[in-house]
Amino acid sequence: MGSGRFFGGIHPSYNKGLADSSAIVEMPLPERLVVFFAQNLGAPSQPVVKKGDEVKKGQVIAEAGGFVSTPVHAPTSGTIDSIGIYPSPVGVDAPAAVLTPDGKDEWFEGCSVERSSEGLDVGQIKEIIHDNGIVGMGGATFPTHVKLSPPAGKKMDLLVINGAECEPYLTADHRLMVEHAEGILDGAALFAAVIGVGRVVIAIEKNKPDAIEVMRKAVAGRQGFSVEAMGVIYPQGAEKQLIFALTKRKVPAGGLPMDVGVLVHNVGTALAAGEAVRYNRPLIQRVVTVTGSGIREPKNILARVGTRFEDLVKFCGGLEGDAAKCINGGPMMGVAQYSLDAAVTKGTSGLVILRQEEVAQFVSDACIRCARCLEACPMRLNPSALSIFIEKMRFEDANEYNVMDCIECGCCAYVCPSRRPMVHHFRRAKAEVRKLQRKTG
């Protein structure tokens, strides 16, 4: 296991050296926090606070809006100053609460109290994970309790804890593994118990030797746990690619990892879920890598959910030189921000700030059918044909060519000599195909 390799992929410059040796530092409370109500994939959470409300740290400010949804909690104690529309870092303007901390940072009753997880049954654990707002922290923010609730009859035999962190620049997961190995493994053990699997693999790319070493030591005493050093190739951390590299099992098109008996969770998710169960601590903070050549002191910051990007930048000594572009997430899959008013959400793994000379402004050209994208696409799609269909607004054809299986990793756009905005095309097509599917039922 571990030596396997998935099809396609690319080797971008990783630039992880900027922040991978700086230990996680906790950021002091900023003057105000902007907490988005919708912080998970699936149904948006429903706000339960109004302007002027006093809240305590960990108090629910938005309730789950359905099964595939999670509550959102106040990241500190203070007053809800206003509720308005703010630029959410994922590329939409969304409703958020502005919270002015009172500085006391007081926990809501019952939160952050140590308890024993012994005697809790599977249902109770899932409920605790849901109530504490745990979502996938690799960036997709899919509610964790849903992933832990496979339909009856799905047999699973392997839990993968994803510490690949293949996205360039980001080092948040790397530092978590180095500094919180035991916490991650406790969370992983919890997941394994919930879904009833005996084998747990912690998958880490080989470019993080210190993390591999620490994790290897930490798993030594644990039955069924092992650490796999994975090849350094993007997108190694993509669920389906990681599963194939580890087990040679192929997740069917449109299917989920559970279809091949595997469950994949990010290291940050494991840590957060472990803490939620052990201490009843809601997900109100996360590690954010603030890095790039456009920032004075790149850091891995333990920041409250709702911390504005501007405050993160200030905490890192401010912008450096002619900083020109700010990306939420990594440069491959992240979303460029137009304002530092956006704020950290549960899925914000990093903030990459690039200088003018690193920011390419280009005009895209016609496809020359060189087929480099076909060799790079880890999903074995035909990005060339897809992009041409979409340009011609032939969304049904794009659907026939499985545009819905695109994982938006950006490998095709990375290798394209015509600089075609592939992922942008595919996102558009996915939206249109979903519209078509709704129409036809």
Added chain:
Amino acid sequence: MLTAVIALAALALLAAFGLAIAARVFAVPHNPKADEIEEVLPGANCGACALPGCAELAKRIAEVKADIDACPVGGESVAQAIAVIMGMEFEGGADREVALVLCKGSDQVAAKRFFYNGIYDCNSAALIFGGDKACTYGCLGLGTCAGVCPFGAIDMVPGGLAVVDPEKCTGCTKCVASCPKGIIRMVPASRKLHILCSSHDKGGVARKHCKVACIGCMKCVKAAPEGAITMDDFLAVVDYSFEIPAEVAAECPMNTIVVTGEAAGACEEPSAAAGGDA
């Protein structure tokens, strides 16, 4: 020589006989009126009548399954011609409707939030924070509506703003469906006074985003006949069932109201708009 002529003549006769029988046996009942009607229909096959093409509509009309004015594109003149073919009376139906882009904020007057360098298409641009304009309701100006218009009735004026030519517009509503911002509305062609804004932002915000935005001051509401202009969440909206006197346009402090036939669509102020790069 003779044999050849006879043989060929016999073959020709045989074929003619066969064809004659086939024409009788396999004859498709055909309504000659349908052909005539198809002749007078615009022939753009645009689908505005919700049928697959002009031929199908002609057939329906000939079978009296569709109204003689069912082609919204052809309008009155086509309906009149069809009425003659069908031997019916056309009383002149409802007012012709044309599309109208409810935005006047070209780049000269509307601020931008960031520099967009993506696919030149409104629907794609709208995926990124809803577009580059500071006003989240405004026309993105990338011409998706102009691209889908089968009649070339939509012009992109300099500064990125779609303007419909009411003369060329046939009311097929394709542009209405194509606009990601949903700011194209069908209005009666006879009405000339329009409020060219879709922003539901409060006055101060709207003014900051765009120099020709409706700021919800309600001056036009008071000047117009009662009920002709109503407020919908900080936006003045025209009820086209009313005739509104052209003088009302002068009441607007933001120059948002236009009277077509005078100074339509595009804006006159060439002042530079504030804008920032992302």
